[in-house]
Amino acid sequence: MLDRTRMPSASTAHALARGLGWFSLALGAAELFAPRALTRRIGLRGQEGLVQACGAREITTGIGLLTTSQPAPWLWGRVAGDVLDLATLAAGSDGSSRRRGARGLAMAAVLGVTALDVAAALAASGTERPRRRLTYGYDRRRGFRDLPDRMRGIARDAVVPKDMRFPEKLRPWGGGGS
Amino acid sequence: MKALCWHGKQDIRCDEVPDPKIEHPRDAIVKVTSCAICGSDLHLYDGFMPGMESGDIMGHEFMGEVVEVGSENKKLKVGDRVVVPFTICCGECDQCRRGYFSVCERSNRNKSVGDKVFGHTTAGLFGYTHLTGGYAGGQAEYVRVPYADVAPVKVPSNLTDEQVLFLGDIFPTGWQAVVQCDIEPTDTVAIWGCGPVGQFCIRSAVMLGARQVIAIDRVPERLAMARAGGATTIDFETESVVERLNDLTGGKGPEKCIDAVGLEAHATATLDSMYDRAKQAVMLETDRPHVLREMMYVCRPAGVLSVPGVYGGVLDKIPFGMAMNKSLTIRTGQTHVNRWTDDLLKRIEEGQIDPTFVITHRASLADGPELYKTFRDKHDGCVKVVLQP
Ligand SMILES: NC(=O)c1ccc[n+]([C@@H]2O[C@H](COP(=O)([O-])OP(=O)(O)OC[C@H]3O[C@@H](n4cnc5c(N)ncnc54)[C@H](O)[C@@H]3O)[C@@H](O)[C@H]2O)c1
Ligand SMILES: [Zn+2]
Ligand SMILES: [Zn+2]
Numbered sequence: 001m002l003d004r005t006r007m008p009s010a011s012t013a014h015a016l017a018r019g020l021g022w023f024s025l026a027l028g029a030a031e032l033f034a035p036r037a038l039t040r041r042i043g044l045r046g047q048e049g050l051v052q053a054c055g056a057r058e059i060t061t062g063i064g065l066l067t068t069s070q071p072a073p074w075l076w077g078r079v080a081g082d083v084l085d086l087a088t089l090a091a092g093s094d095g096s097s098r099r100r101g102a103r104g105l106a107m108a109a110v111l112g113v114t115a116l117d118v119a120a121a122l123a124a125s126g127t128e129r130p131r132r133r134l135t136y137g138y139d140r141r142r143g144f145r146d147l148p149d150r151m152r153g154i155a156r157d158a159v160v161p162k163d164m165r166f167p168e169k170l171r172p173w174g175g176g177g178s
Numbered sequence: 179m180k181a182l183c184w185h186g187k188q189d190i191r192c193d194e195v196p197d198p199k200i201e202h203p204r205d206a207i208v209k210v211t212s213c214a215i216c217g218s219d220l221h222l223y224d225g226f227m228p229g230m231e232s233g234d235i236m237g238h239e240f241m242g243e244v245v246e247v248g249s250e251n252k253k254l255k256v257g258d259r260v261v262v263p264f265t266i267c268c269g270e271c272d273q274c275r276r277g278y279f280s281v282c283e284r285s286n287r288n289k290s291v292g293d294k295v296f297g298h299t300t301a302g303l304f305g306y307t308h309l310t311g312g313y314a315g316g317q318a319e320y321v322r323v324p325y326a327d328v329a330p331v332k333v334p335s336n337l338t339d340e341q342v343l344f345l346g347d348i349f350p351t352g353w354q355a356v357v358q359c360d361i362e363p364t365d366t367v368a369i370w371g372c373g374p375v376g377q378f379c380i381r382s383a384v385m386l387g388a389r390q391v392i393a394i395d396r397v398p399e400r401l402a403m404a405r406a407g408g409a410t411t412i413d414f415e416t417e418s419v420v421e422r423l424n425d426l427t428g429g430k431g432p433e434k435c436i437d438a439v440g441l442e443a444h445a446t447a448t449l450d451s452m453y454d455r456a457k458q459a460v461m462l463e464t465d466r467p468h469v470l471r472e473m474m475y476v477c478r479p480a481g482v483l484s485v486p487g488v489y490g491g492v493l494d495k496i497p498f499g500m501a502m503n504k505s506l507t508i509r510t511g512q513t514h515v516n517r518w519t520d521d522l523l524k525r526i527e528e529g530q531i532d533p534t535f536v537i538t539h540r541a542s543l544a545d546g547p548e549l550y551k552t553f554r555d556k557h558d559g560c561v562k563v564v565l566q567p
Contacts, residue, residue, distance in 0.1 A: 013556070025438035042490060053521065062458050064469075066459055067452075067455040067456050067458075067459040094229025135355065136402075136538070138399045138400075138401070138402040138403040138406060138538075138561075139402040139405060139406050140406060141403050141406050141407075141409075141530055141535040141536070142406045142535065143377070143381050143406075143531055143533065143535035143536070144381070144384075144407070144408075144530070144532075145529050145532070148384050148406075148407055149408065151384055151385060151407070151408070152384050152385075152387055152388075153363070153385070153386070153387030153455060153529050154385050154527065155262070155382075155385035155386050155387070156387045158199070158357070158385075158386060158521060160357055160360055161277065161357075161517070163276075163277075164357055164358045164361050164509070165359060166360050166507075170480070171362075172512055176242070176375045
């Protein structure tokens, strides 16, 4: 009767998801509020708007990851975001060759995070609650000795206390509203 | 003795604790023969209600045999078999005399805290935070029952524990939720939540003669149990609740709406529930009132919203303008259990209803911690757990 179906990795996947959620929040805040510092450092000057958009996306994902009980879709969202980041880094050079090394490093870092995101997303997807179709035979648990339709109104003799009744004047249906 | 104790969020343990003693001449000590886990316990388990302390004994739905009575207790004798309502009441204060037992003015021994938090104190409750007295609960081998000459209900020996156990909480709760809707034979009653409380709302609405009963949830086996009791069901995960309710009522909406879900309403893909999740996570809101909003929106003007579902604190974005302009009546409350117990016991004896239909899991006290989780996660078809100490 006790539930033994939960895989041991479920809690690990969720802990990882929360960690990534905080990471998203921190990165998103940096991108949103200090885009210039970032673009200068990795040779993407002029792309501040794009970086800020990425920041907004990170923050949404971070909140999602920190507040959901089913992180898988949010984690796959992060993976998609990583791919976008990589594309931005690869395409968006501002021509400063001095920063090429820094950009390489940034790409390596994003690749590392991507690997982590994919692993977490896979683990979380594997532990998702399966859709259950069983009804456990509860469709026979009436609680009544007879069909519900035959029990309808059997307790009409119950006294509804005065404090729980509508005032007569407010009974449009009972003919009391005259 | 053994008891299920709260040690923090999602941390319930079966501990060895001291036996309770008579502390007041009106007390009694009850040896628990059956107890249950209630949806309200889940709010403590998930850490949404403030005021729990590590080591507090859980449980407010229990029954058993009287093994000791205080010197002034004229109602009970050793050997009596009783169901103990979860609301502790003195029987003498203004509120008790008017039948509002769950807001008894004297049974909360932390009255000053209750006064501060709620404006005016509410009744003492078993196993339910120090805001309501910090009384040891009934998921234990023995319980001290304060004011034991007032609330405990003696039950006849020809009925089993399982038939009468729920008289202490969920059956009267479902019943009161429907009674305070003041059902007319033409009414459609919509019930959010098909947990144990929702199931008793459904049965009560049928018994009290509502023309149409509609129940809303997303757990297939709970929906199946709702249909067995006579409800038309809506799966809120795959269908639009508002659309279906309007369809089923000729576009006018249900006259009576019952919230049997409470503060942990599940976040579906709706915008407002994601908003609640986020605000709750950063502690700007304590409760998730998705169901209340939906009820205010879909209810027929001049209808009634009845709220047995438990809320703990501050709710956000409640469209009160809608409620006001639509002339809605809102009725709420912890159940005034003793107001209904005699009548409901009679209906069980007459065989009008057999409350055992809702029980899906039976186990020992030691299995309690595991079953809290099973019940919370709705695993293994779990609807209602009964434990035998
Ligand atoms: N007023 C009282 O005196 C009193 C007494 C007992 C219980 N309660 C309260 O009643 C509520 C229900 O108790 P229970 O034992 O049935 O608990 P439960 O947790 O088993 O049931 C809640 C049900 O609501 C469903 N649900 C969640 N979100 C929903 C949504 N958005 N729409 C529709 N359904 C939704 C869940 O799937 C679940 O089946 C709890 O809040 C509990 O604290 C109040
Ligand atoms: Zn309860
Ligand atoms: Zn009182």
